[in-house]
Amino acid sequence: MTTSQDLRTATGALRRAAVRATFAPSVHNTQPWRILLGHDELGLLTDRTRQLQALDPTGRQLVISCGCALFNARVSLAAADLTAVVTRFPDISRSDLLATIAVQQSPGPQGDPIAALDSVVELRHTNRRRFADDAVPPEMLEVLEQAALAEDSILVQIRDPAQRLAVARLSQQADALQNADAGYRAELRAWTTTDLARLDGVPATAVPQVTGESHDEVPIRDFDTSGQGLLPSDTGSSSQQCLLLLGTRGDNPAAWLRAGEALQRILLEITRHGFTASPLTQVIEAAVTREALQTELGLTMMPHVLLRVGRAAATPATHRRRLVDVLIERP
Numbered sequence: 262m263t264t265s266q267d268l269r270t271a272t273g274a275l276r277r278a279a280v281r282a283t284f285a286p287s288v289h290n291t292q293p294w295r296i297l298l299g300h301d302e303l304g305l306l307t308d309r310t311r312q313l314q315a316l317d318p319t320g321r322q323l324v325i326s327c328g329c330a331l332f333n334a335r336v337s338l339a340a341a342d343l344t345a346v347v348t349r350f351p352d353i354s355r356s357d358l359l360a361t362i363a364v365q366q367s368p369g370p371q372g373d374p375i376a377a378l379d380s381v382v383e384l385r386h387t388n389r390r391r392f393a394d395d396a397v398p399p400e401m402l403e404v405l406e407q408a409a410l411a412e413d414s415i416l417v418q419i420r421d422p423a424q425r426l427a428v429a430r431l432s433q434q435a436d437a438l439q440n441a442d443a444g445y446r447a448e449l450r451a452w453t454t455t456d457l458a459r460l461d462g463v464p465a466t467a468v469p470q471v472t473g474e475s476h477d478e479v480p481i482r483d484f485d486t487s488g489q490g491l492l493p494s495d496t497g498s499s500s501q502q503c504l505l506l507l508g509t510r511g512d513n514p515a516a517w518l519r520a521g522e523a524l525q526r527i528l529l530e531i532t533r534h535g536f537t538a539s540p541l542t543q544v545i546e547a548a549v550t551r552e553a554l555q556t557e558l559g560l561t562m563m564p565h566v567l568l569r570v571g572r573a574a575a576t577p578a579t580h581r582r583r584l585v586d587v588l589i590e591r592p
């Protein structure tokens with residue numbers, strides 16, 4: 262029997278989970294979600310007004326970003342010792358409703374292992390600095406691979422020297438193709454900012470200054486549209502750094518949502534281990550380089566996110582929208 266005390270506890274935990282969801286990473290920091298907060302359930306909705314039409318016409322990265330938010334909500338509930346009952350795509354007539362999350366008391370004393378990730382949700386940031394030369398420990402890579410599998414996704418490390426070079430070459434090709442596209446550049450300008458008060462978009466504080474002299478082997482997206490990027494221009498992003506590729510077997514919204522959950526689980530594990538990461542998705546966004554990547558690496562999965570992983574000094578947090586603009590509270 263559910264008592265009114267249980268219901269109050271569940272409602273409080275759902276509210277916290279909704280807030281924690283909003284700390285998730287998202288493509289260009291678009292934060293393309295809305296969250297329906299009921300007494301006994303959360304609903305995760307897409308906000309299509311925030312979709313990147315030039316970069317992400319199918320909405321794949323929008324759904325991946327929402328998957329990251331969903332994972333944060335699950336972590337928050339696990340930390341409250343509640344079991345999240347997630348129903349993905351609960352209503353086929355509503356493609357904007359990605360998931361509902363209800364809660365149950367945890368059945369046993371062991372709890373869910375993802376609860377341990379709650380303490381690092383606010384510490385995870387995309388880090389576009391130069392990474393130290395420390396090797397990424399194999400035990401950590403094993404944890405990351407298992408994390409991806411637990412979320413119906415696949416994570417592979419790019420180890421083979423020829424494959425590393427292929428990733429670098431194709432990433433450069435994608436970067437050149439995108440930067441030559443006026444629509445892509447206009448969208449990027451609209452989603453980058455030097456305004457410290459702006460609550461979305463990628464701030465100059467979080468991006469390297471682009472001087473034209475860095476010659477990264479695996480380019481970091483050039484967000485420095487106003488020439489005021491505050492991080493050092495030397496990012497040392499080479500084909501020798503730890504490069505991981507996340508993908509799924511399927512290529513549809515259900516798979517994209519799971520890829521987002523996997524991405525956030527991996528990013529939080531990386532943070533928990535004292536490492537940092539930055540997603541590099543240009544090579545997957547451009548169809549020609551994505552297809553070449555699949556062929557040259559012999560991939561049987563649909564790739565979604567290339568990650569560089571290492572140790573680096575901290576970078577500032579990016580902003581998030583006001584809760585009043587994200588949460589829809591059921592009276």
Ligand SMILES: Cc1cc2nc3c(=O)[nH]c(=O)nc-3n(C[C@H](O)[C@H](O)[C@H](O)COP(=O)(O)O)c2cc1C
Nearest residue numbers: 286287288289290322386387482540541542543579
């Ligand atoms: C699906 C997805 C794709 C992304 N692609 C890139 C990318 O290509 N280059 C990059 O520097 N950051 C990329 N990011 C990181 C976002 O820019 C970042 O999450 C956002 O600006 C918020 O900052 P935070 O991660 O520090 O909270 C991506 C993030 C997501 C979720």
